[in-house]
Amino acid sequence: MSWMVWTTPTAIFFSSIAAMLAGMTLWEILSPTVERKGFLPISTTRGDRLFIGLLSAAFIHLGVIGFTTLSIWIALALSAVWLLVLMRWG
Amino acid sequence: MNNKVLNNRAWLLVLPMLVLVAFSAIIPLMTVVNYSVQDVLGPNARFFTGTEWFHSILNDSALRDAFVRQILFSLTILAIQVPLGIGIALIMPKRGWQASAVLILITLPLLIPWNVVGSIWQIFTRGDIGLMGYGLRELGINYNITRNSGDAWATIILMDVWHWTPLVAMLCYSGLRSIPEAYYQAARIDRASKWAIFRYIQLPKLTNVLVIAVLLRFMHSFMIYAEPFVLTGGGPGSSTTFLSQSLATMAIGQQDLGPSAAFSIIYFLVILLVSWVFYTTIMHMQKDKNPHGGA
Structure with a gap:
């Protein structure tokens, strides 16, 4: 390894x-899981929402690292909150 | 009453494929992620750098220029190839030996390997021996792809259009073939104009294949490497250096493994995002058309 x-x-x-x-x-x-429609424009399953959450988390991190001087932990916290919101209401 | 239980055990049959993909893609990708946060100098000399590479890559003006160039290139070839492909598909013969002959002729560019396409155009555009380069020069046009970046751009776009419009045309042709004759008969009864037939029968029926064509062409042009590399080498200057060439220069030419790993991940994420958006769009269009069938 x-x-x-x-x-x-x-x-x-x-x-x-x-x-x-x-x-x-x-x-x-x-x-x-049951496919449902939340605030996202498409109906999604749980797995779809996790994928969308993780992909947007990656871009949130890139944005924070590349274009701000904020700590990466802020990006992590933001992503975690966004992921939870997405899983619950997305 | 819906007592049907979804049996997910069939997923176990995918396991062998998963093992294969793990070795060919997932484990190498994990290694790239590991490289992207370190400065690896040798087997026993490596330093943790955290997010430093990502910061420098995202703020590298040369790479940003390459990114903008890449987007411009992809949008330009889409704007040319999609309408041109539809047009070619519309005038292709529908039956008989002419149809087969045209199909074969049109497919030929698709069979040529990328490097060879680059070499063909490299020779074709040379001012001393190339047909196009020599011809344009004799006509008094100052055409030189190694000096003039406008000429280099035009040639790369022309080359890509030549190489890949056939794919769009073939997809559209198959889409057009699948329209039942009854639609055209109804249109004739209504004395619909050619434009009305195109706008209200052919174009709507082509939507699915067009989404696939746009997806394929976008993805491929976004990762284009061999053709411009052979034709212009990214020049003059860096005016035709696209993303994969920047990446190759960084990773192989300069051996900057850390920064190029960070760059690869960013590149991968952009491609993942675009593919996902396209994929979801396609799946949605099918669902809207067939609400009870599921996708």
Whole structure:
């Protein structure tokens, strides 16, 4: 594994993604998702909303890193709030 | 009463593919992510840099210019290839040996490898031996793709139009073939004009294939590498340097693995976003047409 030049932050990042996917699978088994329409212009399933949330989180982080001097933790907090809003009302 | 339970066990059949994709794409991509936050100098010499590479890539003016150039290029070729492809599909013969002959002729450019397309046009546009370069020079036009960036741009766009409009034309042709004859008969009874037939029968029926054509052409032109690299090498100056060439220069030419990993991730995210938007649009159009069938 040393050729993959792991670092602690990236390991935490990928573990959380893996945990999210595992959690989503478990949630889906316990109570299957129903496609619905929230404030997004399209009707989405739970997985769609997670994907949209993660993709927009990536762009939120890029925006904060590239074009502001704010801390990356602010981007993380913003993304987390956005993800929760999206999962609940999206 | 809907007692049907969705059986998700079929997903297990996808596992072998998942393993394959893990080795060919997911694990390498994870490695790229690891590289993007470090300065890797050797097996035992690496330093954590955090978000520094991302910051410098996003603020690199040369890369921003390449990005703008890339968008301009993709939009330009779409604006030319889509209408031109529809036009070609409309005038292609519908049946008989002419139809087959035209189809084969039109497909030929699609079969040529990218590098070869670049070489063909490189020779074609040379002022001393190339047909087009020599011809234009004899006509008194000062045409030189190694000196004049306008000429280089025009040539790259012409080359891409030559190489890829056939794809759009073929897709539209197949779309047009699938329109039932009854629609045209009804139009003839109404004495509809050619324009009305195009606007209200052919164009709506082409929507699906056009979305696919736009998606394919956008994605491919957004990642274009070999053709302009062989034709102009990104020049004159950097006037035709597109994103993948900037990336290759950075990663292979300069061995700046950290910054190029950060650049790759940003590039990947943009492509992921665009593909997702297109994919969702296509799926939605199908759902709207077939509300009970599901997509």
